[in-house]
Amino acid sequence: MQDDLKRILFYETTILSRLDELAAQISRDYRDRDLTVIAVLSGSLMFMADLRRRIPLPLKLDFLSVASYHGRAVTSGEVIFKQAALPDVKDRHILILDDILDSGHTVEASREQLDRANPRSIGVCVLLSKKKRRARQVDADYIGFEIEDEFVVGYGLDFMENYRNLPYIGVLRKELVAPSAR
Numbered sequence: 001m002q003d004d005l006k007r008i009l010f011y012e013t014t015i016l017s018r019l020d021e022l023a024a025q026i027s028r029d030y031r032d033r034d035l036t037v038i039a040v041l042s043g044s045l046m047f048m049a050d051l052r053r054r055i056p057l058p059l060k061l062d063f064l065s066v067a068s069y070h071g072r073a074v075t076s077g078e079v080i081f082k083q084a085a086l087p088d089v090k091d092r093h094i095l096i097l098d099d100i101l102d103s104g105h106t107v108e109a110s111r112e113q114l115d116r117a118n119p120r121s122i123g124v125c126v127l128l129s130k131k132k133r134r135a136r137q138v139d140a141d142y143i144g145f146e147i148e149d150e151f152v153v154g155y156g157l158d159f160m161e162n163y164r165n166l167p168y169i170g171v172l173r174k175e176l177v178a179p180s181a182r
Helices: 012-029 045-052 105-115 174-181
Strands: 005-010 035-041 059-067 093-101 121-130 142-147 169-172
Touching (some): 005 142, 012 045, 012 121, 012 142, 035 045, 035 105, 045 059, 045 093, 093 105, 169 174
Parallel strands (some): 035 093
């Protein structure tokens, strides 16, 4: 799999060091609140597990099963929630965790869906944020790393359900991505 990468952006030690910093900031900000962390599956699973272990607060954990890429290298713009019911977040402070902020479709659709359940507040934490103009204007409260507009895999991020298990984040070679963008 490593041969499929143009280059490695962040090694595991760098990612985990940044998660220590994010966890400290989140812990300060949510110190006296009822926090529910909502992880957007499947890409944020590794990020969520490693970040959650670093937050020394009592918190609830739940998930959203969401799809927006549908087997392609670019988002379709259509966000599909794959679960029958949303997590119970009424009167709770929630923090949405997602692997990457790209077009903004997934994060904004998740925020809109969860807002209907009347939480006290909604925050957003992403591992990666692409430096680009987004289809939907969305900002994250916590960002692990800002990256250029390249197709990245590893540490939970996939391409056609592959590469999630890499312990680092790398840029996928363009010739591997190009055929699926059609």
